[in-house]
Amino acid sequence: MEKEELERELKVLQLKKQQNFSYIQEIYDAAQKLSDPNNANRVERRVASMDHVYKEFVKATERISIIQLTLKPTATVSFTEVNTMDEMYGYIKFKAESLKNQASVATATSVALAASQSNTIKLQPLDIPTFSGNIGSIWCCKEALALCKLSHGFTQVQLLCKQT
Structure with missing residues (x-):
C-alpha cells in the first residue's frame, strides 16, 4: 500500500475508534447514575450492542498500531485506551x-404480593335462582328474592336487575 492510502485508512480508523470510545463512555456515564430512570433505560437498551462496539474498538486499535508502525517503525504503541475500555466495559x-437482578427481584416480589392479596379477600358465593322465562316458576324466584332482600338489604327491583 502507498503511504497516502495508509494515512487515509489511519484517519478513518482513528475516527471510528473515537466514535466507539464515545459510545461506550456514554453508557459508562449512564451506568454510574442508575438512580435516574432515563439512565437505567439507556443502559438496558445499549448493553446488547456494546459487545459489538467493544470488539470493533479493539480491532481498530490494533489496526491503527500496525499502520503507525508501518508508517514510522520507531513509533511507540500504547494500549492504555484498550485498558480504559476494558474497565468501562x-x-x-x-x-x-445488577440492574437485571433488581428488576427480577422486584417482579418476583410484586407477583408474590399480588398472589397473597388475591388469596386473602374472598366473598361467599350467592345462590340465587335464575328466572327461566317460565311464568309458573316465578313464585319460587319471588320467594328467593324476598329472602335475599332480608339478608342483603337489596330491593326486589335491584335483585331483578342483577338477574337479567
Whole structure:
C-alpha cells in the first residue's frame, strides 16, 4: 500500500475508534447514575450492542498500531485506551447485571404480593335462582328474592336487575 492510502485508512480508523470510545463512555456515564430512570433505560437498551462496539474498538486499535508502525517503525504503541475500555466495559456489564437482578427481584416480589392479596379477600358465593322465562316458576324466584332482600338489604327491583 502507498503511504497516502495508509494515512487515509489511519484517519478513518482513528475516527471510528473515537466514535466507539464515545459510545461506550456514554453508557459508562449512564451506568454510574442508575438512580435516574432515563439512565437505567439507556443502559438496558445499549448493553446488547456494546459487545459489538467493544470488539470493533479493539480491532481498530490494533489496526491503527500496525499502520503507525508501518508508517514510522520507531513509533511507540500504547494500549492504555484498550485498558480504559476494558474497565468501562466490565463496569457496565456489572451494573447491567445488577440492574437485571433488581428488576427480577422486584417482579418476583410484586407477583408474590399480588398472589397473597388475591388469596386473602374472598366473598361467599350467592345462590340465587335464575328466572327461566317460565311464568309458573316465578313464585319460587319471588320467594328467593324476598329472602335475599332480608339478608342483603337489596330491593326486589335491584335483585331483578342483577338477574337479567
